[in-house]
Amino acid sequence: xxxxxxxxxxxxxxxxxxxxxxxxxxxxxxxxxxxxxxxxxxxxxxxxxxxxxxxxxxxxxxxxxxxxxxxxxxxxxxxxxxxxxxxxxxxxxxxxxxxxxxxxxxxxxxxxxxxxxxxxxxxxxxxxxxxxxxxxxxxxxxxxxxxxxxxxxxxxxxxxxxxxxxxxxxxxxxxxxxxxxxxxxxxxxxxxxxxxxxxxxxxxxxxxxxxxxxxxxxxxxxxxxxxxxxxxxxxxxxxxxxxxxxxxxxxxxxxxxxxxxxxxxxxxxxxxxxxxxxxxxxxxxxxxxxxxxxxxxxxxxxxxxxxxxxxxxxxxxxxxxxxxxxxxxxxxxxxxxxxxxxxxxxxxxxxxxxxxxxxxxxxxxxxxxxxxxxxxxxxxxxxxxxxxxxxxxxxxxxx
Numbered sequence: 001x002x003x004x005x006x007x008x009x010x011x012x013x014x015x016x017x018x019x020x021x022x023x024x025x026x027x028x029x030x031x032x033x034x035x036x037x038x039x040x041x042x043x044x045x046x047x048x049x050x051x052x053x054x055x056x057x058x059x060x061x062x063x064x065x066x067x068x069x070x071x072x073x074x075x076x077x078x079x080x081x082x083x084x085x086x087x088x089x090x091x092x093x094x095x096x097x098x099x100x101x102x103x104x105x106x107x108x109x110x111x112x113x114x115x116x117x118x119x120x121x122x123x124x125x126x127x128x129x130x131x132x133x134x135x136x137x138x139x140x141x142x143x144x145x146x147x148x149x150x151x152x153x154x155x156x157x158x159x160x161x162x163x164x165x166x167x168x169x170x171x172x173x174x175x176x177x178x179x180x181x182x183x184x185x186x187x188x189x190x191x192x193x194x195x196x197x198x199x200x201x202x203x204x205x206x207x208x209x210x211x212x213x214x215x216x217x218x219x220x221x222x223x224x225x226x227x228x229x230x231x232x233x234x235x236x237x238x239x240x241x242x243x244x245x246x247x248x249x250x251x252x253x254x255x256x257x258x259x260x261x262x263x264x265x266x267x268x269x270x271x272x273x274x275x276x277x278x279x280x281x282x283x284x285x286x287x288x289x290x291x292x293x294x295x296x297x298x299x300x301x302x303x304x305x306x307x308x309x310x311x312x313x314x315x316x317x318x319x320x321x322x323x324x325x326x327x328x329x330x331x332x333x334x335x336x337x338x339x340x341x342x343x344x345x346x347x348x349x350x351x352x353x354x355x356x357x358x359x360x361x362x363x364x365x366x367x368x369x370x371x372x373x374x375x376x377x378x379x380x381x382x383x384x385x386x387x388x389x390x391x392x393x394x395x396x397x398x399x
Contacts (some may be wrong), residue, residue, distance in 0.1 A: 002135065003218065003222070004131065004155075005023045005026065005081055006023050006129055006219060006222055006223070007159035007226070007238070007241070008134070008148050008151075008152075009023070009074070010067075010124070010222065010223050010226055010360065011134070011144045011148065011226075011238055012073070012144055012145060012148065012211065015073065015355075016055050016220070016223055016353040016355040016358055016359055017356050017359055019219075019223070019355055020025030020219050020352060020353070020354045020355020020356065020357070020358070021219070021220070021352050021355060021356070022078060023081075023351075024219070024264055024347075024348050024349075024352035025348070025352070026081055026082065026085045027085075027344045027345075027347050027348030027351065028085070028348060029082075029085040029086040029088070029089035029090075029344075030085075030089045030092065030189055030341060030343075030344030030347075030348075031341050031342075031344045031345040031348055032341065033089040033090065033092065033093055033152075033337050033340070033341050033344075034190075034191070034334065034337050034338040034341045036093075037093045037190070037333065037334040037337035037338070038190045038331075040090065040093045040094055040097070040333070040334075041097070041190075041327050041331065041333050042333050042338075045172075045174045046094040046095065046096075046101070046174060047098060047170055047172060047174060047331070049090065049091070049093070049094035050091045050094040050095045050098065050166075050170075050333075051163060051166060051167055051170070052167065053087040053088070053090045053091035054087075054089060054091060054162065054163040055092065055160070056084075056087035056089045057084045057085070057088055057091070057158040057159055057165050058156050058160045058163060059083075059156070059164065060080045060081070060083040060084035060087065060150075060156075061080075061084065061152050061153075061155045061156035061159055062153060062156035063076075063077075063083070064077045064080045064081065064084075064152045065148075065149050065150070065151070065152030065153035065154075065155075065156060066154065067080070068145055068148055068149040068150070069146070069149055071213040073145075076191065077386045082174065089224070089344075091340040092337070093333065093334075093337045093341065096333065096336050096337065096340070097336070098174075099115065100324070100327075100332055100336065101173075101174065101333070102171070102173055103364075108321075108324055108391070111261060112260075112264065112317055112320050112391070113319050114323070115261075115320065117290075122133040122319060127398040128242050128243075128245040128246025128247070128249060128250060128298055129242070129246045130151055130155060130242070131238060131241060131242030131245070131246070132153075132239055132242035132243050132246050133151055133154065133242075134147050134148050134151040134230075134238060134242070135147075135237060135238035135239025135240070135241075135242055136239060137150055137151060138238055138239075141221065156340060161358065170252075179238070189331075190331050190335070190338075193329070193330065193331060193335075194331075194334075194335050194338050197304065197326070197329075198385075199384075199385055200260070200326075202380065202383050202385075203326050203384070204342050205237075205380050206377065206380045206381065206384055207323070207326070207339060207342045207343050207346060208321075208342060208345065208346040209376040209377040209380055210277070210319050210343075210346065210373060210377050211280070211319070211343075211346055212350055212373045212376060212377060213284050213348065213370045213371060213372075213373040213374035214280060214281070214284065214370075214374075215346060215347040215348075215350040215351050215354075216353075216354040216357070216366075216369075216370050216373060217284050217287060217289075217308075217350060217367070217370045218351070219351045220354055220356040220358050220363070220366060221308075221354065221356070222241055222248045223358075224290075224363050224367075225240075225241045225244075225301070226238065226241060226289070227363075229294060229296075229388075232291060232294070232362050232363035232364065233363065234290070234294065234295075234296050234301065234330075235296065236296075236301070239272045239369045244301065244302055244305050245305065245309075248302055248305065248306050248309075248311075249305050249306070252305075252306045252307075252309040252310035252313070253309040253310065253312060254313065255281070255313065256308060256309065256310040256311065256312065256313025256314035256315075257313035257314070257316065257317055258313075258316075259313075259314060259319050260272070260276060260313065260314045260315070260316070260317025262397075263357070263392060264317060264318065264321055264391045264392075265392065266392070267392060268388055268389035268390060268391055268392035269318060269321050269322065269325070269385070269386065269387075269388075269389075269390045269391045269392075270386070270388035270389070270390070273318050273322070273381065273384075274316055274378075274381065276314055276315040276317065276318035276319075277315060277318065277377060278315075278379065279310075279314040279315045279383065280311050280312060280314070280315025280316065280319075280368055280374075281298075281312065281315070281371070281374035283304070283307040283308040283310075283312075284308070284310045284367065284370050284371050284374065285305040285367075285371050286303075286307060286308065287304060287308070287367040287370070288364065288367035288368050288370070288371055290304055290364075290367075291363040291364040291367045292364045302304070317380075320344075320389070321391050322386065323336065323339045323340060324336065324342065324391075325387075325390050325391075326339045327339050328336055332396070350373070359371060387395040
């Protein structure tokens, strides 16, 4: 959602600084979602919550599509994006709890790669398939506003179809005893027990810095490919950018996420944390090389996206598994929401400044800065303590 808003506003003439600032505010609901996570825990089932929120997201996309042709489209569509963001954050709380209640720890580690892959596939659908469709309509209509309006209405229809499908296919495994076991004892106790966890300060610092570089790159990667050569971009079309991310990007992202989950399940989190952190950040240097050389070769661009997407999927598997570890214990649904709230904060704040940094440093200087911004996570990792075999699938737990 945030990614597609970046590309949409870029094609509708909004500047990089405004895009970086205002679309980064869309991360705020994920930052503050712990404030209402106990409400999700205390009322109804997780299944009912995520079905309701998916319906709200559908309505928000429909509103965006209908109001894009208006004179005040930027303010109005941002309001609908906010509506979708709050619903999506609440959906995250419910679906995360649904995942953790329904699977054992060992199964969670095995499927974490698939889970993060499908999470990223949803994002790639925004910056891939939807963008390809929007680019096709731009060429067909010769009117970017009309093209993106039709695209967002189509996204709303797709979301409604998926919501109905989930209504009939999502298992109803939340038994009364399980629900009572997972519900927090009290609203404020949820927060008190979370911040009393062992080494919580170091853990949260790691969560905030794990994607410090990537959080800025993801905001400016698409504008970089779309911008003209005279301003440091690579002058690719909307359709080309969508095709690159929606084809090889999807494949490599999926492979990286699935492989990451399998390896953690086989060897435990400790062995793969550093390699996965490296995989997440090293490909960012390739964007710096592209920006410095302004190499427009399709092979160079696709190669960069291939490695970056594979590295993201691979590295994100370790991150998600560590967040599950942080949330272990009573009230894990709410605690996971708090942990992912800090994860969103680590995406929001750097992302808000990314457009200003890019305009100040240019694309070449910006991507060099992105590489440097990855270093704090490696420093914090040295002080991080967690079980070496966490997430490892043992012979006794092959169920």
